[in-house]
Amino acid sequence: MSSTLQETQGRKGRPITDNDAQDITRIEELSYDLRIFEVMSREVFTLAPNQTIRDGLELLRIKRISGAPVVENGDLVGVISTEDLMRALTQNDLKSPIRTYMSANVISVKSYEPVVKALETFARTNVGRLPVTNEHDQLVGMITKGDITRGVLVAIRKDYQEEEIRRYRVRHLFEDITSDRTSLILRYHIKPRDFINGGQASSHIKRAMLRLGASAQLARQCGIAVYEAEMNLIIHTTNGGILRVQIEPHRILMQTTDDGPGIPDVNKALQPGWSTAPQEARNMGFGAGMGLVNIKSCVDKMEIFSGAGKGTRLMMEIHLRPEEKFSAAEGTEEPGI
Amino acid sequence: MTLQEIITKLDLKVLTTPQDFSAITPRGGYASDLLSCVMAGAQPDNVWVTLQAHMNVVAVASLREVSVVIITEGAQPEADVITRANEQGVILLSTSAPSYEIIGRLWEMGIQ
Amino acid sequence: MPLRLRHNNRKQVNYMKLSEIIKHVQGTVLNPEVQTDAEIIGGCGADLMSDVLAVVKPEAVLLTGLCNLQVVRTAEMADVRAIVFLRGKQPMPEMVELATQKGIPLISSQRGMFECCGRLYCSGLRSFETNMNGSHE
Known part of the structure; x- marks a missing residue:
């Protein structure tokens, strides 16, 4: 039955776009639900x-x-x-x-x-x-x-409205709450050498950003920056560390902290291609010495505080352009309900 | 297709000591950034396309008798890497273009 | 003609259907439940994920010899449209599951990086990486 639906759509001469495909899958689901x-x-x-x-x-x-x-x-x-x-x-x-x-x-x-x-x-x-x-x-x-x-059309419309309402609510989070300084803090414990779950925190962060109404580009920038930072915690730290993202209406602060082993020469670590990553990390496609370079190109401001035998704190900041601000009323769309 | 023609057409920068590149005719190409794959799969006289620029690249190239390495995306090897390449007879070339494009253009020229 | 023109913000963009890319690399789709009719704007061949994160643009197909969970994560973060695993590498079930969940088609090809990139390039799929000296075609 699934193929019948797809074929009929395809034969109408219009190529199936991503959106159509999503709908088709949902229609298939609905015909069972x-x-x-x-x-x-x-x-x-x-x-x-x-x-x-x-x-x-x-x-x-x-x-x-x-x-x-x-x-x-x-x-x-x-x-x-x-x-x-x-x-x-x-x-x-x-x-x-x-x-x-x-x-x-x-x-x-x-x-x-x-x-x-x-x-x-x-x-x-x-x-x-x-x-x-x-x-x-x-x-x-x-x-x-x-x-x-x-029946299917009604159900799809209901789905759509529910999703819209959810997005609308999240999007207006910052507007609905009045305070002198509102921020949403996401915190993740990252375990050392946990290559299997590596990237999960970043995935959650990226999704949260999109839910909050961030543009695809902004979510991607944040995603890449925190992903590299998360992998650094996994690859290099003795005891893992904390990945913390603070979302404010006009900026995003991302930070990792760990308790060692520390970076003896921070300037050297910032050079493209410089790496101390073990073979395990290289086998995973990381540890090519590009992590910090990547992060730097994704954020507006990056600072590292470290030293041999000390912990490391990596701070990243993205300033939101006026149209990207989470509280910008003119930038937010009203849901179609 | 001689190496000289490839260098000219792709506008490659020669990092190691220049020599008579028109006397060299590469046979086929190989692309990977994973040294273990290159160890396993590259054939002698292949052109190896990679964005890796560290010392192990020279070691692997010389072990596999890959005489030409094109380093992509503007990755810059350290001076001692170039010295070692000269010693081992490995030609290092570089470009700012990405691997995908360099491979595509080599394929287009018949290096397959 | 494998290549079509798509109007995107009044700029013409070359793209290739993923289904055509699959044919060119003689690939097998590993998660058929994800639709493979996506429009791919360019290709990126790399084995180092940091490199992918640094240079790949959204809506590209990633060709890679690396086969682990981080490849899928990287694709998710960098908005890569589809992944082709080269030299017959078979991803683990948890990779397929994650990719399906994120809507990323996984394709396995017996061919190597050189041949796949070469064939796709010659079929008209251009590079979709930021040229490191800034001059991107």
Whole structure:
């Protein structure tokens, strides 16, 4: 079913963009998440088996539908379609009961089944509408492809609004709180030689920045700077260290502190290509002596305080341009709700 | 394609002592920044493209009989690296262009 | 024509579909659940992650001989669109999982760095690294 959806999108001539692809995946997810009872029509026009063909024709004409379930004592006993009625018409048999021409072999779906089940049934049987029954086989609704499309669209819209509201709230964090100086502090303990989890803190920081409404470029700059700093703690420190990010409306302060072994010659450490990294770090693609150089190019201000046998403190600062400020009201978008 | 033509076309800077580059014809190329991969995969007379510029590059190149190394992205080897390269007969060339571009242009010239 | 023009802020940008890149490197997609129809603006071949972080621009494909979790992290941080692991390197399941979570397609190619970069360059995918002397094409 997933491939069917993708292909139909692709064939319309428009290349699938990232956004489309996200939507497709979400639609696929929704077709499993959504239950039939959530999207089906509950207003069902039924016929009784002893009503006449003429009654059937009238119902289909007035309600502009192409078929109706036949119900006896609440139980679904058959369906009658335009085709069946046409058959009766050609026999000039308008007075016969519906029972004579209906199909008793009813294809139906259960209300608690996922929507994808209905889609599969549509594809397999070529019918346009399916009766929906509950666990006691009683008719509770009808479902068409149109119902599914509508249901999915409503669900997507709900998703979208929830995400927007969440973003909106976070984005306005700094505006909603009044203080002389508001800052959001993120703190992470980084363990030495933990190459497996290396970068996780930076990943969280980058995501937090994006949530706060930072531009992709700003989030990337911060991400790269803290990632290099995080890897430095992992590669070089004796006992690991602390990575701390302080987000303020107009600047971002990033800092790592550790308790050793310290950098004997800070100026040398700042030279591109200079490195004391062990082979393990080099095998990971780090330790090429570019870390501090990279950080420097990502931030507006960088300072290192260290010495042999002492701890190291690396301070990085990014000043936000007026349009990037987290509290800039003119820069923040209103959510579309 | 001689090394002289490659140097001219790619506008490479010669770091080691100049010699008659038109007498050298590299056979194929290899690109990696991981010395262990180069140790395992580079063929003699390959041109090796890397952004590494430290002493071990010369050691690996000479071990694998790779006679030409193009150091990319403007990485600058220390003077003692160049001295060692001269001693070991390894030609060091440099460019500010990234590895991807240098490899692409070598491939375009038929160094494959 | 593998290369198309895309209008981006009134500037024309060359790009190649990731699916075409996969063909050129004869690659296998390791996490097919991530869509591979992304538009890639350029290539970057490197094995040192600090180098990638320093020079790669967003929306590039990274070709690398290195195969560990930090490659995926680096791609995440630097907004790399897709990763091609060279010489048949197979990433560990946790790498595939992380990449899938971050929406980064992972591709494995039997070919080496030289051949992949060479072929992609000749098919029109340009370098997408900041030239260190500042003059970027």
